[in-house]
Amino acid sequence: MLRLWKLAFGLLAVLFLLVPMFAILPLAFNDSSILTYPMTGVSMRWFSELVEENIWRRAILNSLIIGLSTAVFASVLGTLAALGLRGSTGRLARFGNLIFLMPMVAPIVVLGVGMQLMFTRLGLNNTYLGVIIAHTVISVPFVVISVSAALAGIDPALERASANLGASPRATFVHVTLPLARPGILAGAIFALATSLDEVVLTLFLGGAGQRTLAREMFAQLRENLTPVIAAVSFVFIVGTVCLGAVNVFLRNSRRFRAEGPAE
Amino acid sequence: MSATTSPAGTAPAHPTRPHPIIRCDRLSKSYGTVRVMENLSLDIAPGEFISLLGPSGSGKTTLLMMIAGFEEPTEGAIWLDGRRIDAVAPFRRNMGMVFQNYALFPHMTVAQNIGFPLKMRGTPRREIAGRVARALEMIELGALADRYPPQLSGGQQQRVALARALVFEPRVVLMDEPLGALDKRLREQMQLDIRDLHRRLGLTVIFVTHDQSEALTMSDRIAVFNKGRIEQIGTPDDIYDRPRTRFVAEFIGETNLLTGRISGGQLRLPDETRLALADGNGAGEGDEVVVSVRPERMRVIAPGTMPEPGANRLEGALRDVVYLGDHLRLQIDAAGQALVVKQPRAGLAPQPGARVALTFDAADTRVITS
Amino acid sequence: MSARTRRRLLARGALLSPLVLFLFFFFFVPLFNVMRSAIYDPVIARAFPVLSRSVEGWDRAGPPTPDMQEALIADLRGTTPEVLGDAVRRLNGMSSGFRSLMSKTTRALEAAPDPATRVDLLAVDARWGDPLRWQAIVDNLSPYTDRFLLAAFDLERDSTGAIAAMPPERAANFAYFTRTFVISALVTGLCILIGLPYAMLAASVRGRQRQLLLAAVLIPMWTSILVRASSWFILMQDQGLINGALIGSGLSEAAVPLLFTRTGVVLSMTHMLLPFMVLPVFNVLVAIPGNLMPAAAALGANPLRAFWHVLLPLAARGIVSGSLLVFMTSIGFYILPAILGGPAEQLISSLIAMYSTKAANWPMASALGLILFGITSMLYVVFGRIGTTPARRN
């Protein structure tokens, strides 16, 4: 009896979690121009619209420009900070956690208001740079967390060994520390990219017509005219997520970093 | 600060050994307010194999880390070949080191690991390949050159670490419990291999271990550490047969400690039994001393039999017998002390509870004054 | 301090400073701007500098002094249309009719461009004789004000300066707070209701089953919030999949409205935040030794009592930190209610966005933002005391 309840509950909960993720995907291939079930026929027209229609093309381009720049900025700043925090204890570690993780919890709309107030004065409103800075602020915590975890996993004896073998601090960093932290840095960069691609609120507050990203465009279309292109974008997003996730898993399990036990 | 800023000079002449390759001069080390090393001096001759032996936390790793440059002495100086090196960065010290858990780079192949110190010294690529190949041959792992360390067994990793520490031909090699993670059989094999390499290459080896039998079999000299000081330093024979302190006597091997007073050149036990001694070791008449006698130097004889002339004799009760293959380990209460005797089985079959006599030569006693 | 330690400290500083500076300028300064703009509103003061120096003798209840009238005229002549426009918009928001009054007055002043000509304000418009008009201006002459913070709670200062409730027709802000808390509490409750058994289930199975259950939690967390919002949109339409299933199975005659309803918003928010409940609870549960529940059973506790007396107390830390995380995140939600909710489901963030992007009322947006940020920070501090690092995307 209990087993049956468990099974039923588990099944329902998994359905609740997963169905809302995928319900929209088939509609990407529907040939009706209304975004609703039932499907009337199979077509790729929404994908072609996505790549041919000017606003969507522009949005994709903007998302890539902003997302990749954010990933670069956030991973450089976050990696440097994680290196600076490395091995720290006590007050410095607490300070780092407080300061660097705070952007994760500040309500995003409040941050948007504050940035808008400030960016107007700096002339950063409606510029790529402004949006990229804003996205970097909210994605940098992910880089700090992920690189810190990677650095904490490096045995300090490896760096001592390197110095002992004649490597200068610089050479040790380049040949030992950096390669060992690389999976963490890449994971952080992927997190940052994903955060930026999905960001709507700050883009809404700070970006102008020239900086409409895919997420921003999708948000607008969802509120105004429900075009099935939304389903096509969702499809692209899900495929993108799966790819990024796969890259991440691949990095973590990268063969040479994994102990495979004694191999004779 | 003074240690790091004073200019390099020449080492002062040493009274006993002509040219120490490494000289540690009155080193002290504190972490915050905790003193973990106190006024430690140690000279190491070129080509010597010296073991640092001592209980956990006695400061062996600390000394090794100071020599390698990863820790700064709070006071004192370290000299390498007549040059003061306290202020020299670790990567310029040119000493090989085998770390406790090997510290092989997981993202480099075996060959890249071994080639690393050569690459860091700007050795031409062609030459690196040749020397790595020869090093691999030496450790008999040529077939595994392109494996990554996590794919090797513990013993293989150990040999790679060794090759990596030797490939750039350092004059001094530091090893911090390099064999600690290996099983017994492999450990004994590696002991022989390391000893062999030391002889062949004329290396100076500083070898940290807390395994006393390892230290005894491998070393030219042993430095016994206790609480951040060197308790005694000497050849394995010295340390084993002539422990200078009670700590050394108890730490190295098993021993019987008899407590009493010196009286007429003999040891008088509390129950008035008198024992002949090899020599008083500087102890004066009436002094309270401890005398160490190794278990294997004592023999049980049938009660009533007289010992050889000049040998000491004690009577007591046999409490327990343990069979150790070819040996017996007998626990005997005699003269108010609990004693241990180790001897071959040879026809002896005493029963617990029996009255026995034991004997040992005066020459096998060692008076410990401190 | 040795040279080496000093060098290490320098290196740390050099590595940390770029991000510290970056966040200082682009995170803390903006937040500070919000704080300042919530209590600092120079719009009126900037437009009426002369007036602010000549209100001394006025008794608030009587007609304006001649000094004040002249000062106002001087101010209206001296300012630029932009500065005046901002001030008028603000004044009009507090008491309507200011826009027409001001434009009438400025026109009259333009007709008499010579400053030497005396203009009688009361002759231009009789409304200038009303002390309440003057109060509206005079009370806002100080650039520092608690007006917006009070207004966030539907409070204001009455003509005597005491704090009083706003008239109901203007009291629109506090309802957003209540609604935000009600919806967030509902979502948190639902997350506990679904998340706790789910985490227990995941902790009680092993191997592939556990992996599946955890993957079902992690996959949504990784997926774009817009994709999830769009999917919910499709599901909840009147012709959508949920209604299709309800009608098809005969459970319902007609379509149940879900889109733009509170049910829909709560459901989708629960879906979005469930992982933040499941993961901390699961982490706590797997750390509980596996033999405790059997031990309780062996000691005679029926499963319900064992759950109540053994498991729940042990899981409490996870439930509390999960709840804080869910609640803290949901009070800041903006996108989901904007897409899936009707006007009655908009939370405090929507109100802030409305004030800042539509009404250009920065001080009001800032005051609300300051309060929201304050509440979130307090929850974050409590959360930090309990442990576990947060992870959020909304």
Ligand SMILES: Nc1ncnc2c1ncn2[C@@H]1O[C@H](COP(=O)(O)OP(=O)(O)OP(=O)(O)O)[C@@H](O)[C@H]1O
């Ligand atoms: N970084 C440190 N901070 C504070 N105390 C330390 C530090 N490193 C070592 N110690 C202390 O110094 C003492 C000597 O440590 P050391 O590692 O040299 O011992 P060891 O002889 O190598 O012991 P083991 O056989 O366990 O390796 C110990 O009491 C240890 O606690």
Ligand SMILES: [Mg+2]
């Ligand atoms: Mg040690």
